[in-house]
Amino acid sequence: MLGIDNRNLFTDGSYAGSDEAYTPSYGVKPIIKYLPIDAVVWCPFDTVESEFVKQISKTNKVIYSHIKSDQDFFTYEPHEHWDMIISNPPYKDKRKFFERALSFNKPFALLMTVSWLNDAAPKELFKDVDLQLLLFNKRIKFTNPDNRVNNKVTFSSAYYCNNILPKQIVMENLDVC
Numbered sequence: 001m002l003g004i005d006n007r008n009l010f011t012d013g014s015y016a017g018s019d020e021a022y023t024p025s026y027g028v029k030p031i032i033k034y035l036p037i038d039a040v041v042w043c044p045f046d047t048v049e050s051e052f053v054k055q056i057s058k059t060n061k062v063i064y065s066h067i068k069s070d071q072d073f074f075t076y077e078p079h080e081h082w083d084m085i086i087s088n089p090p091y092k093d094k095r096k097f098f099e100r101a102l103s104f105n106k107p108f109a110l111l112m113t114v115s116w117l118n119d120a121a122p123k124e125l126f127k128d129v130d131l132q133l134l135l136f137n138k139r140i141k142f143t144n145p146d147n148r149v150n151n152k153v154t155f156s157s158a159y160y161c162n163n164i165l166p167k168q169i170v171m172e173n174l175d176v177c
Contacts, residue, residue, distance in 0.1 A: 021142035023088045023111060027157070028055040030172040031086060031109050031134060034164050035060055042082040044073045045089050052087050074100055084108055084164070095121040098160070102129060107163035109134065114156040122160070130168065134159035138174045 028051045035041065035056070043052045043064040053064045063078045065071035073089070074096070085108035089097040094116055101108045102125060114135070116122055122131065135158045141149050 025051045027140040039083040043087045045087045109159040109161040109164045114158050132161035132165040136174045
């Protein structure tokens with residue numbers, strides 16, 4: 001999931017000024033090989049229809065939650081045991097999402113724009129924590145809720161990870177369908 005501003009959620013489940021877009025399966029698959037098979041993965045920005053849930057559940061147990069189900073990432077945590085977070089958070093308020101993820105002291109991989117590295121926030125947030133990056137040879141083509149390719153997303157994305165990858169920078173080829 002991408003670009004949902006939790007404060008703009010209407011009671012009917014729609015979003016004001018939504019730039020919501022979805023990660024295709026080929027954007028999820030590269031991270032899966034780095035997950036321990038016995039790890040329980042929390043996908044906190046996802047529904048059962050999410051490719052994160054669909055793809056990761058092929059190898060791991062997945063717990064998912066979403067703001068549409070009154071499970072706001074800033075106040076909600078699953079009651080079940082979970083080992084790591086894998087997902088694509090909203091791109092607005094990036095720092096807050098990473099602060100919350102870091103607060104759990106558990107591994108995570110969050111898909112985010114590569115250009116965020118130009119911001120001061122990741123430098124401050126990861127000053128004392130090993131930032132790992134899973135970078136791609138191509139851009140991910142996110143889709144709109146109606147399954148059309150979202151041509152507004154013109155930036156490269158990477159997984160910003162903590163305690164997931166075998167080294168700080170890993171390059172992967174995207175098998176774009």
